[in-house]
Ligand SMILES: Nc1ncnc2c1ncn2[C@@H]1O[C@H](COP(=O)(O)OP(=O)(O)OP(=O)(O)O)[C@@H](O)[C@H]1O
């Protein structure tokens with residue numbers, strides 16, 4: 187997260203008074219992340235995370251996200267739970283933004299995930315997919331293959347400022363993906379942003395998942411492809427097949443992949459790499475003035491994309507045919 191919107195002590199105090207969560211002791215902005223504004227709130231009863239939803243969140247989607255957290259927690263998944271205000275509403279307004287209070291989850295995210303973490307992640311992701319199967323809400327993925335071109339159109343003119351030739355490279359990839367994107371894969375609720383900073387561990391044990399604000403209904407295997415990108419590359423850009431194997435094995439131990447899903451991993455991984463290349467590129471070119479945020483490097487995902495373009499089949503990800 188980040189802090190885009192300033193909140194005064196008085197505003198926050200008045201907001202918290204609307205909840206039965208004890209007396210406000212302190213709060214501070216959280217610099218991590220890039221999407222929404224987040225504050226860590228301590229009361230004399232417990233700690234909470236207060237989120238003010240920013241640009242990429244459509245306020246109409248907030249009930250989908252907040253009810254999903256509730257649904258998943260009811261199914262035994264460890265994730266933040268929305269806290270209802272005294273009047274019963276999960277969603278409020280603060281400093282002109284939609285805002286919600288959620289419970290604080292214990293644990294730390296792992297900056298350099300090891301193979302064991304990838305295995306745990308795979309299991310947790312599969313559990314999430316199963317737990318979401320009877321969730322009544324539906325949200326189309328706004329950043330699916332159909333959402334990438336409009337995003338590219340908004341930043342294509344300036345992409346070569348970031349890397350010479352980038353506009354042409356993205357345009358070619360986009361056309362390829364639009365022509366060959368698979369449909370009819372098993373689908374349901376996916377997290378869609380399950381990066382290491384959204385997965386908490388206590389030691390080697392996974393303690394919970396956070397940040398469900400890209401969650402949507404899409405192919406389960408696309409969620410896996412996002413994680414192959416986010417968890418299985420080393421800092422020097424090399425793909426670590428051992429980590430991928432552990433991730434896929436962990437996943438399959440809870441929910442086995444269908445043959446179609448296995449076959450689709452290379453194209454889905456290309457798509458996932460392009461999705462994060464595009465959002466990072468857009469953000470890189472449009473940091474709001476005065477915002478407390480560090481944009482993420484788009485070129486990290488260009489390198490990942492180029493790796494996936496060389497992949498011939500899913501065995502490259504450690505799947506045995
Ligand atoms: N429920 C929670 N419990 C504990 N810490 C949390 C919780 N929610 C958020 N945080 C803290 O706030 C940080 C930023 O949160 P989050 O990842 O949701 O932000 P974001 O802007 O959506 O980030 P991203 O760039 O991953 O989309 C987390 O790394 C974590 O330290």
Ligand SMILES: N[C@@H](CCO)C(=O)O
Nearest residue numbers: 220379381462466482
């Ligand atoms: N996880 C994303 C940021 C949130 O969309 C990224 O690393 O680009």
